[in-house]
Amino acid sequence: MISALAIRLGLRELRHEWQAALCFIAALVGVLAPLLILLALKNGVIGTMVDRLVEDPSNREIVAVGTASFDQAFFDQMAARSDVGFIMPNTRRINAQANALRNPVSRALERSVPLIPSAHGDPLIAGRAISPGEVWLSDGLAKKLDLAAGDQVEMLIRRTVSGNQETVRQRFTVLGVIGAANYAREALFLSLDDLLDVEQFRDDLAITPDTYAAPRTAPDRYASFRLYAADLSALGTLLGALEERGIEARARAENAALLLNFRDNLNLLYGFIAMIAVLGFWCAMAANLRGMVERQRVVFSLLRFVGLSRTSLAAIPVVQSVALVCVGVAVTLLLVLPGLFFINAVFRTRAGDAVAQLGVEDLVATLALGVITAGTAALWAMRATSQIDSVEVLRHA
Amino acid sequence: MAASIVHIRNLGIQLSQDFAVVVEKLDLRRGERLVLDAPSGAGKSTALGLISAGMEDSGLPGRVHQIGGQAIERGNRARRFAKPDVLGFVLQTNTLVPYLNTLENIRLPMQIAAQKVDPQWELHLLTVLGLDPLVDRLPTALSVGQRQRVSIARALLARPLVLLLDEPVASLDPGNVARVEGLLSELAQEAQSAVLLASHQAQSGVFALAKRARHRVYEHKGVTYSLFCDTEAAA
Numbered sequence: 001m002i003s004a005l006a007i008r009l010g011l012r013e014l015r016h017e018w019q020a021a022l023c024f025i026a027a028l029v030g031v032l033a034p035l036l037i038l039l040a041l042k043n044g045v046i047g048t049m050v051d052r053l054v055e056d057p058s059n060r061e062i063v064a065v066g067t068a069s070f071d072q073a074f075f076d077q078m079a080a081r082s083d084v085g086f087i088m089p090n091t092r093r094i095n096a097q098a099n100a101l102r103n104p105v106s107r108a109l110e111r112s113v114p115l116i117p118s119a120h121g122d123p124l125i126a127g128r129a130i131s132p133g134e135v136w137l138s139d140g141l142a143k144k145l146d147l148a149a150g151d152q153v154e155m156l157i158r159r160t161v162s163g164n165q166e167t168v169r170q171r172f173t174v175l176g177v178i179g180a181a182n183y184a185r186e187a188l189f190l191s192l193d194d195l196l197d198v199e200q201f202r203d204d205l206a207i208t209p210d211t212y213a214a215p216r217t218a219p220d221r222y223a224s225f226r227l228y229a230a231d232l233s234a235l236g237t238l239l240g241a242l243e244e245r246g247i248e249a250r251a252r253a254e255n256a257a258l259l260l261n262f263r264d265n266l267n268l269l270y271g272f273i274a275m276i277a278v279l280g281f282w283c284a285m286a287a288n289l290r291g292m293v294e295r296q297r298v299v300f301s302l303l304r305f306v307g308l309s310r311t312s313l314a315a316i317p318v319v320q321s322v323a324l325v326c327v328g329v330a331v332t333l334l335l336v337l338p339g340l341f342f343i344n345a346v347f348r349t350r351a352g353d354a355v356a357q358l359g360v361e362d363l364v365a366t367l368a369l370g371v372i373t374a375g376t377a378a379l380w381a382m383r384a385t386s387q388i389d390s391v392e393v394l395r396h397a
Numbered sequence: 398m399a400a401s402i403v404h405i406r407n408l409g410i411q412l413s414q415d416f417a418v419v420v421e422k423l424d425l426r427r428g429e430r431l432v433l434d435a436p437s438g439a440g441k442s443t444a445l446g447l448i449s450a451g452m453e454d455s456g457l458p459g460r461v462h463q464i465g466g467q468a469i470e471r472g473n474r475a476r477r478f479a480k481p482d483v484l485g486f487v488l489q490t491n492t493l494v495p496y497l498n499t500l501e502n503i504r505l506p507m508q509i510a511a512q513k514v515d516p517q518w519e520l521h522l523l524t525v526l527g528l529d530p531l532v533d534r535l536p537t538a539l540s541v542g543q544r545q546r547v548s549i550a551r552a553l554l555a556r557p558l559v560l561l562l563d564e565p566v567a568s569l570d571p572g573n574v575a576r577v578e579g580l581l582s583e584l585a586q587e588a589q590s591a592v593l594l595a596s597h598q599a600q601s602g603v604f605a606l607a608k609r610a611r612h613r614v615y616e617h618k619g620v621t622y623s624l625f626c627d628t629e630a631a632a
Contacts, residue, residue: 005508005509009494009496009497012496012497013496015496016495016496016535017496298490298492299492299494299495302488302492302493302494303494303505303509305451305486306481306505306506306509306551307480307481307506307509307510308509390451390452391446391451391452391453393451393488393490393492394442394443394445394446394451394452394488394563395442
């Protein structure tokens, strides 16, 4: 059993050999501080990029390519999949456009505005419900039309029949504005029913401007869909599932997979660098502790001669190793944490994200790794200490 | 007759192919003194090492090794170390723990053995040995003589039954030899410790009249045996 005396002796020797201990701590700080700064930068720069990638729902969008039609069963089956975050029918792209949008108060006008169907669960509008007569505006569009939540917006839909232009004007209530981070382009998000009215007006001459808003039955099949994977990692499997059904599709943000791959590779690279550094430090520490045992061989022998047990004797280098690493980690954190604060103050990003970040889990892992390194690095010294015999102090003369 | 504190028969070690040290017979009772007086290189320190159990013996036939009435078996030396109240040892080298001060060094064996220090005896030792103003000093701040006196205090603090002294004055200048030997003798007497002194300088001074162990050299099959026996050498 390790006695309190062994711990006291180990610490007293460190205090006595404070210069050697200081050199040792400096060596540890020299290894650990750059590693922690690298880790913080990796977390901050790459982590923020990946977080944004993950948080931006548009990166999870899968768009249909080519022509096809999809029945309700397709949508039901897809919605039941755990890797699907959101799915709803869409019209043909050619019909999904308003000829113009107008602010009825300021008369500000924007032509050729894309129309996007939306529904409860739409990740671009934070999952909020949208009913017929209600719309969401993208940030860019809202600014151009000078509209905000609660305002009215007028949509103009035109068609040409026998050389004559027919126009429908439809008013909607603006429910809200979608942030640029969620949708950077200009678009109007409206209910599927309202979008189908637009499509049917353009396709069916029997529908006149007067009967534009009359109730109609929903179609059996839809020309397209809006589909979002549950998360970025599900994009691949979801594309594969669509391909199996013979549906041609692609991920809108193909770079996402590349960035995730880059992050994984960077994690591997950092892990490799950290492993090499820790291994180097481990070797230095093991050699240092072993050297310390050799220098203090007669004293260890004396301690054995006056009755200290082999176990307690062998515990001395472990106590010293753990103490040195704990102090080294503490000094490193005292240097690194203000350093990270400084880096973040100097290199503040426009979005206010931290360039360098260290989580509590990183600090706990550092300390745990340090203690494990200290404990195992002391094994060689422990073995050497346990082999020191009391007879050595007798022969020392 | 009082029982022996040290009772030894045929305790020996072969140090090399052609040299062995053997304590043939040695019995010491409380308060007795015995000098191992032999030339340098005869194995006096080795004999003390064997007796203290700090050195593993070779297990000769007829081996008996008892300290303080307790038999010490071969092969489990980890348990054989005599407690400081049984055996005190003054090393020839005055080796101290460099990061402990004088008082901590003196108390170390008793602290390891979890034995209680008698504060009055401790104060007496410190005063008699002139160490009371030096209790906070580290060994590096002590002279050779002061370190030797710390070693003596360390060995005597628990009032051991037997005190083994390995050339305790060898490193001292001649002016201090008599003084330190006198202190050793006086304190050992106060502690009622049996004293076994290894020295080739004990022809004069307080140990000059002490009983001397017989030392003889015997050669057998190419091995030189350095033999110690508590029977006085024939005149």
